[in-house]
Amino acid sequence: MTVADIKRILNAAVLTGGEFMDREVHTACGSDMMSDVLAFVKDQSVLLTGLVNPQVIRTAEMMDMVCVVFVRGKQPDKTVLQLAHDRQIAVMTTGYRMFTACGLLFQNGLGGGCEHHE
C-alpha cells in the first residue's frame, strides 16, 4: 500500500510530507519503545507510535522509514515536524489508538515489520 492508503484507512491528518503520498509502504511497526523499533529492520516501513519527541523521527531516519503515524490524536511540536521535513519523512496523526490503528492496517493487508514469523 501507499502512504496515501494509510492516510485513508486511518482517517489521518498529514502534518508534513504531503508530497510523499505515493511512496510504497511494505511493512509496519507499532511501538513506543524506540530500541524495540531499532531491533527490527525492514524496508519501507511505517512507524506507529504514541511517543512524541524528536527521537521518533531520528529512529525512523536511521531505519530509512518512509512514514510516521502518531496515534491517539497526538500532535508533535514544530521541532519534530521540522526534523521530519528535513529528513523527508511523511508524518500523520490519527485519532485511533495504537491497537486499532495497527489492526486496521493489518486488516487491509499491511504486514508487520516486527514479528519473527509472518
Next chain:
Amino acid sequence: MSEPITLTYAVPGDDFTRAGEASSDVKKKLKAIGLDPEVIRKVAIAMYEGEINMVIHAGGGEIKVILSSSSVRMLLSDHGPGIPDISLAMQEGYSTAQDEVRNLGFGAGMGLPNMKKYSDRMEITTEIGKGTTVEMEVYIKKVHEVS
C-alpha cells in the same frame, strides 16, 4: 579510498533532543560517498544506539568514526559511571535506565544488544567511575566478495 577518513563528534550530555545528530551526520556523509545502503543502515543504527546511551547513561562523550576502504570503525568514549557487569548489560531487556528515560522511548534494555547486532565486531572497555569506550566495526564487502 586510499587514506582513511576520520570524523570526530562531541556528544552533549545535557540535551536529549539533540541526541542522534552525530549519527545523522555520519549517515548523510556515508550516503554522499555512495556506500552500500545496508552498511550505512548498520552503521547508523549501531552508532545511534551508542549515542543515545552516552546521553542517557554517561553525560555525553566523544565519537570518532574512521572510514577506510574495508570498514567503518566507530569509537564511542565517555567519562560516565562505567558498566559493572558487561554480560548482564548485554542481555536483551536488562536496563539500569530510570523511568524518565523510558518515557522518552529508550531504556528498554535493547541498546547494547542492538549495537552488537548491527556491528560486525564490538568491544567494550569499561572502568567503574572512569568511563566506557565502545568500539564497533562494520565491514564493507568488496563487490567480488558479494557475488
